[in-house]
Amino acid sequence: MIDQRRGRETDLPTRPEPAAAQPTLLDHMGGPMGFVYSTVPVVVFVAAGAFLPLPMTIGVSLAAGLALTGFRLLRGERFTSAIGGLLGLAIAVGIVAWTGSAKDFFVLGIWMALAGFVVTFGSVLARRPLTGVIWNLMHGNEHAWRADAVTLRAHDVATLAAAAVFGARFVVKEWLYLADSTTWLAIAKIIMGTPLTVLAALVVLWAFRRTTERLVPQQRTRPTGS
Template identity: 70%
Template sequence: MLIHEEDPIPAPERDRGSARPGDPSQAAGPTILNQMGGVAGFAYSTVPVIVFVTANALLPLPVAVGVAGATGLALFVFRLLRGERLVSAIGSLLGVAVAAGIVAWTGSARDFFVIGIWASLAGFVVTLASVLARRPLTGVIWNALAPAGATAFGEDLPHTEVHLLDGGHFLLESSLDEVADLIRDFLGRTLPA
């Protein structure tokens, strides 16, 4: 991303908010974070894990699995009563049920975490492959979580030029000529002759 500013707006006049009424970037739909239940959804997903670890330290494994399952069910009902989407609520219940099922099947408490471990490994392999292909997924994920992305600079500073270039992490290494042309053009228009 390359940013040029013609007549900068003094700092106190800048709009630092990200959710302005009528902002088209906000109307793009829910973010991935919102679809997963938001920050609360992440918090709810940790409760059964903490309950399982605590119960496993104090109780026999089958009872700990039952307590974790009951906690997941209680959170499912709680989320539905709060008016959350069924998909978000049932997703967390399904995760706890699958983890508890794996523990019940293998008889090992460590296997409660096997889904998370394998999911992290898969995420690492996919991310590594995207880096090796010189197309890192970080920007794709960032744009999915924060839809305004790089264009927010242009919306907050109306005299700014924003150019989105497909240059990867080392922009000058991959797109030197294009960047140089943009800078020359900008300086030619803005500097006194």
């Protein structure tokens, strides 16, 4: 009887384990806290600059950056991710200390936006949109993706979306930089930072999925016999 019961129990279908939740796009970008991490140093610098002389503003900003980095490490984030924000802050305040102008806190981001626009838009003009190049590298660099008109068009759209974000950031921030508006530079950095990045990333993700569906053979699962 015991063996028969065991036999019956093994014949019963087992419940499949629930699939692990796939990380969302926002998760890949650090989640909601990623937006906070990119915002806090800017807010601290501008707020301190409104009441303190420049050397003290730099000191307060670095102290806040160190505290934020320590908090991120305590939360278990990767060292490279946590230290990257501190490194960017150190470069920004280093430029401010060198030039003596608070608005130069944003100059690195302005020129990085221009460089991003030149690279992305230039790749479209060269008929090698950057998102397509990246997708192909991620898939062994073995697909003739440019020979497929639909795929090439999708990556044109995705790369132009990235170029539009970079171009908008450069134009707006450069205009505010020339107008000596440090406060509005901070507001523009926050508004045109993570939100625009998410929008562009959604378009890139769409192009990646479309390319994968067209060029990568899909493995079909066979039904298991009884």
